[in-house]
Amino acid sequence: EDQVTQSPEALRLQEGESSSLNCSYTVSGLRGLFWYRQDPGKGPEFLFTLYSAGEEKEKERLKATLTKKESFLHITAPKPEDSATYLCAAAGGTYKYIFGTGTRLKVLA
Amino acid sequence: NAGVTQTPKFQVLKTGQSMTLQCAQDMNHEYMSWYRQDPGMGLRLIHYSVGAGITDQGEVPNGYNVSRSTTEDFPLRLLSAAPSQTSVYFCASSYAGDYEQYFGPGTRLTVT
Numbered sequence: 624e625d626q627v628t629q630s631p632e633a634l635r636l637q638e639g640e641s642s643s644l645n646c647s648y649t650v651s652g653l654r655g656l657f658w659y660r661q662d663p664g665k666g667p668e669f670l671f672t673l674y675s676a677g678e679e680k681e682k683e684r685l686k687a688t689l690t691k692k693e694s695f696l697h698i699t700a701p702k703p704e705d706s707a708t709y710l711c712a713a714a715g716g717t718y719k720y721i722f723g724t725g726t727r728l729k730v731l732a
Numbered sequence: 733n734a735g736v737t738q739t740p741k742f743q744v745l746k747t748g749q750s751m752t753l754q755c756a757q758d759m760n761h762e763y764m765s766w767y768r769q770d771p772g773m774g775l776r777l778i779h780y781s782v783g784a785g786i787t788d789q790g791e792v793p794n795g796y797n798v799s800r801s802t803t804e805d806f807p808l809r810l811l812s813a814a815p816s817q818t819s820v821y822f823c824a825s826s827y828a829g830d831y832e833q834y835f836g837p838g839t840r841l842t843v844t
Contacts, residue, residue: 664838
């Protein structure tokens with residue numbers, strides 16, 4: 624059965640304290656691995672797509688990487704405005720997206 | 733571009749009532765989908781469509797119907813609302829089934 628698991632469930636960081644969020648996946652025929660950011664009361668907002676192992680994408684303080692079993696979202700020197708829930712999703716051979724339950728990130732000033 | 737729009741934003745139903753959640757996109761996307769989001773459960777796929785006239789079931793389709801008569805619209809129908817359908821519902825669209833999705837603002841539904 625296809626599955627996406629995110630860890631940790633919640634993370635508190637001090638401003639400037641770098642860390643990584645993990646997304647483990649078991650998906651047949653992976654067509655894409657996606658990262659989204661979700662703020663309270665809003666819909667998820669697209670961040671990155673990764674298609675093959677070894678691929679990396681960067682945007683401001685965020686960098687996403689992909690291996691054959693995991694993806695990581697690295698947050699470098701985070702700021703309070705980076706506080707949000709970060710969601711990982713995988714699209715498999717059936718064109719059904721499978722989402723993880725997310726990591727709630729809180730960055731303290 | 734308005735992107736993905738959803739109506740209503742909030743809705744309260746009594747058990748057994750029916751209603752339709754509206755979703756529209758103006759990006760000419762072929763792929764559209766409906767999710768429900770519950771605490772601790774993440775986003776779960778209800779139904780999806782790869783193009784006008786084509787729909788398929790997701791992970792949690794029971795109690796919901798969809799149709800896709802145009803590229804732009806993808807309504808979700810609750811046939812007989814149950815308290816277990818209390819949730820936040822999101823509609824999303826994308827260029828194709830393996831591209832990034834763009835989400836609407838959500839509909840918060842409460843069934844009493």
